Amino acid sequence: xxxxxxPRAWLLVAPVLAVVAFSALIPLMTVVNYSxxxxxxxxxRVFVGSEWFREILRDERLHAAFGRQLLFTASILAxxxxxxxxxxxxxxxxxxxxxxxxxxxxxxxxxPWNVVGTIWLIFGRADIGLGGALLHGLGLEWxxxxxxxDAWALLLVMDVWHWTSLVALLAYAGLRAIPExxxxxxxxxxxxxxxxxxxxxxxxxRGVLTIALLLRLMDSFVIYTEPFxxxxxxxxxxxxxxxxxxxxxxxxxxxxxxxxxxSLIYFLIILALCFGFFTALTAHELHxxxxxxxxxxxx
Amino acid sequence: xxDLEWMAWTLPTAVFFAGIAALLVGMSVWQHVxxxxxxxxxxxxxxxxGDRVFLGLLASAFLQLxxxxxxxxxxxxxxxxxxxxxxxxxxxx
Numbered sequence: 001x002x003x004x005x006x007p008r009a010w011l012l013v014a015p016v017l018a019v020v021a022f023s024a025l026i027p028l029m030t031v032v033n034y035s036x037x038x039x040x041x042x043x044x045r046v047f048v049g050s051e052w053f054r055e056i057l058r059d060e061r062l063h064a065a066f067g068r069q070l071l072f073t074a075s076i077l078a079x080x081x082x083x084x085x086x087x088x089x090x091x092x093x094x095x096x097x098x099x100x101x102x103x104x105x106x107x108x109x110x111x112p113w114n115v116v117g118t119i120w121l122i123f124g125r126a127d128i129g130l131g132g133a134l135l136h137g138l139g140l141e142w143x144x145x146x147x148x149x150d151a152w153a154l155l156l157v158m159d160v161w162h163w164t165s166l167v168a169l170l171a172y173a174g175l176r177a178i179p180e181x182x183x184x185x186x187x188x189x190x191x192x193x194x195x196x197x198x199x200x201x202x203x204x205x206r207g208v209l210t211i212a213l214l215l216r217l218m219d220s221f222v223i224y225t226e227p228f229x230x231x232x233x234x235x236x237x238x239x240x241x242x243x244x245x246x247x248x249x250x251x252x253x254x255x256x257x258x259x260x261x262x263s264l265i266y267f268l269i270i271l272a273l274c275f276g277f278f279t280a281l282t283a284h285e286l287h288x289x290x291x292x293x294x295x296x297x298x299x
Numbered sequence: 300x301x302d303l304e305w306m307a308w309t310l311p312t313a314v315f316f317a318g319i320a321a322l323l324v325g326m327s328v329w330q331h332v333x334x335x336x337x338x339x340x341x342x343x344x345x346x347x348x349g350d351r352v353f354l355g356l357l358a359s360a361f362l363q364l365x366x367x368x369x370x371x372x373x374x375x376x377x378x379x380x381x382x383x384x385x386x387x388x389x390x391x392x
Contacts, residue, residue, distance in 0.1 A: 026306070029316060033307040047309050050367055050374045057368030268360050275357065279344060 028267075034260035052261035062262065064237065065245040072241060073220045076159045080216055081209065083160065084167025089197065091172055102172075105165040113162075117229025120158040124230075144231065148238035151231045155239055158226060163219070167212045174208035175201060207281075214277045221270065242266060326352060342392045351392045355385035 035052055039045045056062060091101050111119070124144050126132035135142040144150040178201060186196045224243040227233060233240035233248075240248075246266065250259030326349060335348035346354070359381030366377035 029312075030306045032315070033309060033312045036309060036312060037307060039307065043304065045307055047311070049311075053364065053367045057364065265364060268357070268364070272357060272361070275354070 031260045031263050034256050035264055037257055039256045048257065052257045053265075056258050056261045056265065061237070062242075062245060065240050065242050068238075068240065069221065069242045072155070072223070073217060075156055076163070076220050077213065077216055079156070079160050080164045080167050081213060084164050084212065085171045085205070085209070087164065087168040088171035088175055089201075091168070093176070102169070105168055108162050108165050111162070113225040114229050116158065116162050117226040120154060120161075120226075121230050124154045146235050148235055151235060151239050155227055155230060158230065159220065159223075162226070163216060166215065170208045170212045171205060174205045178204045210277065210281050214274075214281070217273060217277070218270065221273070322352070340392045342388070344392075346392065348389070351389045352385070354392060355388035358388060359385050 036047060036049060037045045038048050087105070092098050108116070123129045123131040124142075126136045126142060132142055132144075141147075142150055144154045182200055183196055186200050191199070222243050223241060224247065227239050227241060228244060228247075231239045233244045243266075246259060246262050249255045249262060330348070337345055337347050339345050340351075342354070344350075344354075359378075362381050362384060363374060363377045366372070366380075367374060
């Protein structure tokens, strides 16, 4: 394979590089600088080496927030992925129902995150909210401001409402891309609907589902706005996830050094997750095209 | 000279970033002189040289964090081990 490289290509990516430098690289470097210093104010700072990292890594509250984060992310993935695929499978494939379903499904995705939090904040209240009032009417003791389990339930339901559509839309697009004759052939051979799904459709959905998983994993791992609006991390610390604990340290207590060390650890975790999924996504393609390995002109 | 006081630079972090920058420049020159070949190594992943440097740096960072979190010893030991790990991944990974 012959590839020609043109210097003009660098000119075309230069604006992106400049923007990334200002929006990501310089802040990141500043955070690294903060993470090794105790900062009292402008111009007043002391180098402390790796002390903040030691402190943060041994922070019990951080461990607890990390555990809650993992539980939350695992829960919403376990609900949203199967539910999204199930919705996609039951969506109409032709007729006016298609557009209607697509628009309806897309609606939650268009709502700003703080508004989503507010919607569910009101919906869950027993005095003025429909959902809370219904639960009370059924005789349930429901109070998400005081009961941790209730707060968790409300958060999970909210996230499922907000984001399952994304999985469903991706899975729907993936399903539509599968040639219809494949399904028909399986049907003629007497395959059950489950067998068709398991052996014809699901393997073809691998790509879009990996993307859906990746997007939901990343988004839920950095979730901030909705829990902040809905529960404020409470009751107690019951719904304080990583980003909110980070904000408490950085903005609330102005512990810039520890917060910076925390951000870097958080960043490394996200980076490792991204790499893992990127590898999972591309390993498939590399397996499919082994002749490309080693035999390329650039090798 | 632009005032960079707001970025709160220290000598160690400046040296660290200069090292990373030098590494990137060095890798670019190496790529130009002798282009990388994608291969599968001890990690079982199909990687280019740049992939392995990224992986090596990431692995060293996690090693350093584990060291700081679990042991009371000097971070320099972990930095040394991280360097060894980076070279190992680059060579055999």
